[in-house]
Amino acid sequence: MVKKYGDLYLQCRRALMKTEDPDTAGLMARNLVAYYSGKRQEEILRDRDLYASEQTCSSVESATARLLEGEPLPYVLGEWEFYGLTLQVNKNVLIPRDDTCAVVGLAINQAIFLPADPRILDLCTGSGCIGLAVASRIKDARVTLADISKDALAVAKKNIVSNKMSSRVTCVQADALSPAPAFLGKFDMIVSNPPYITGPEMAQLPDSVKLFEPHLALFGGRDGLDFYRSIAVNYGKALKPGGYLALEFGMGQGDDVCQILRDNGYTILERTKDFNDRERAVLAQYGRKED
Numbered sequence: 361m362v363k364k365y366g367d368l369y370l371q372c373r374r375a376l377m378k379t380e381d382p383d384t385a386g387l388m389a390r391n392l393v394a395y396y397s398g399k400r401q402e403e404i405l406r407d408r409d410l411y412a413s414e415q416t417c418s419s420v421e422s423a424t425a426r427l428l429e430g431e432p433l434p435y436v437l438g439e440w441e442f443y444g445l446t447l448q449v450n451k452n453v454l455i456p457r458d459d460t461c462a463v464v465g466l467a468i469n470q471a472i473f474l475p476a477d478p479r480i481l482d483l484c485t486g487s488g489c490i491g492l493a494v495a496s497r498i499k500d501a502r503v504t505l506a507d508i509s510k511d512a513l514a515v516a517k518k519n520i521v522s523n524k525m526s527s528r529v530t531c532v533q534a535d536a537l538s539p540a541p542a543f544l545g546k547f548d549m550i551v552s553n554p555p556y557i558t559g560p561e562m563a564q565l566p567d568s569v570k571l572f573e574p575h576l577a578l579f580g581g582r583d584g585l586d587f588y589r590s591i592a593v594n595y596g597k598a599l600k601p602g603g604y605l606a607l608e609f610g611m612g613q614g615d616d617v618c619q620i621l622r623d624n625g626y627t628i629l630e631r632t633k634d635f636n637d638r639e640r641a642v643l644a645q646y647g648r649k650e651d
Contacts, residue, residue, distance in 0.1 A: 363417050366408030369393050372424050379428060388433055392420050395437050432568050443493035447519050452511035454577045456489040460553050462634040463608040463641035464493045467551040470604050470629075470643055471498045478548040481506060481598065483536050483591065486577055488516035488529075490551055495529050504544070506534040509576060537590045540598040547598055553608040554587035556580040561610075584610055588617050592624040599646045604629075606643045614639045 363371065369389050376385035394401045396419040397412055412420075423436045434440035434455045439448050442456035443464055449455055467490070471478060477500050482491030485505040495503045503525075505516045513531045520529045534541055536554055557565070557578045569578070580586050588607065599605065605626060609617045618628050626644040634640035 361417065362411050362414050364409055365393060365397070365399075365404050365412050368412050368417055368420055369404065369408070372420055375424050376427060379430075388427060389424075391433060391437065392423050392427075396420050396423065430567050431572055435572060442489045443496070445489070445492055445496060445519075445523055447487050447489055447492070448515055448522065449487055450515060451572055452509065452574055453486040453515045454573055456487060459634040459636070459638075459640055460490060460608055462632050463551060463553060463606050464490055466630060466632055466641050466643045467494050467549060467604075467606040468497045470606070471501060471549060474498075474501075474548045474604075476500055477502060479504070479546070481544065481547045481550045481595075483507075483534070483550055483552040483595065484554045484577070484587070485516055485531075486512050486553075488519045488531075490553060491529065492519055492523055492525060494551065495525050496523070501528065503529045504547075505529060505531045506536075506544075507531075508533065508535045508537075509574070512574075512577070536587050536595070539594045544598050546600045547603060548600055549604040549606065550591075550595055550599060551606040552587075552591060554580065554591065556584045556587065556608075556610040556613060558582065558584040558610075580610075583616075584613060585616055585620065588620050592620050592626065596624060596626075596646050601647050603646050604643060605646060606641065608641050611638050614642065618642055618644075 372389035372392055373385045376388055390401050393404050397416045426436050432455055434449050439446055440456055480494055480501050480503045482505050485491055485507045488505045491503045491505045495501050507513050517531050520526055555578050557580055559582045562579055614631055621644045626646055628644050630643040631639060632641050
């Protein structure tokens with residue numbers, strides 16, 4: 361049954377208030393109506409007394425039901441905004457989060473000073489959000505997106521194309537828990553948001569994460585540090601002398617991650633916090649002596 365845009369929004373908002381606070385329910389309802397109608401959110405308000413199509417009404421109602429079952433909004437929409445980019449997402453990749461802007465910022469701020477046409481590897485790339493964000497700001501960078509998951513790489517490839525970066529960004533399959541493949545060559549910088557959730561933390565994840573997001577991209581071993589140990593040992597060989605490594609890590613893991621890097625020949629250059637004032641990322645240089 362067709363409805364006016366205003367009524368469709370209100371119906372969706374009322375339904376979502378069963379599980380969300382009013383502000384969040386309103387935001388999600390606006391996102392759904394705008395997405396499935398192809399209108400901007402301000403246009404929904406302007407056209408609130410006009411009738412939406414039957415297809416739009418049906419799609420919004422179906423999406424609302426998925427949200428009520430706990431599925432995250434980005435998966436329902438099939439896309440999400442990150443660092444000014446629109447990225448396709450599905451259950452094969454993590455949802456890009458604002459926390460990850462911390463490691464992106466570190467990488468970009470250092471990449472500005474790299475030699476011309478720098479080679480940058482985004483390891484454990486998932487949707488490709490980090491590598492594509494860096495490529496969007498460092499216009500001469502040649503970026504490689506690497507992941508062990510073929511399904512994740514299929515998403516990353518779509519995001520390369522949709523963001524018109526095919527001339528500078530490529531995808532390869534590679535395992536962060538194994539030695540770096542020789543065919544990768546050498547990079548000026550490696551950036552990564554590896555899995556870092558501990559065993560006990562996996563059991564305590566909210567259902568919206570535990571039931572929908574890929575465990576392969578979440579679980580970092582018993583203490584959450586397996587990937588940092590492997591990257592420090594195995595991927596230093598993929599860095600040029602004096603190359604840089606930028607890593608995201610979980611809350612409270614900063615000291616342990618930095619010690620792993622020091623033990624493997626890296627010098628810590630900078631540690632930074634995310635938007636919630638939690639320490640979230642580190643920049644290190646390979647082969648440089650401590651001052």
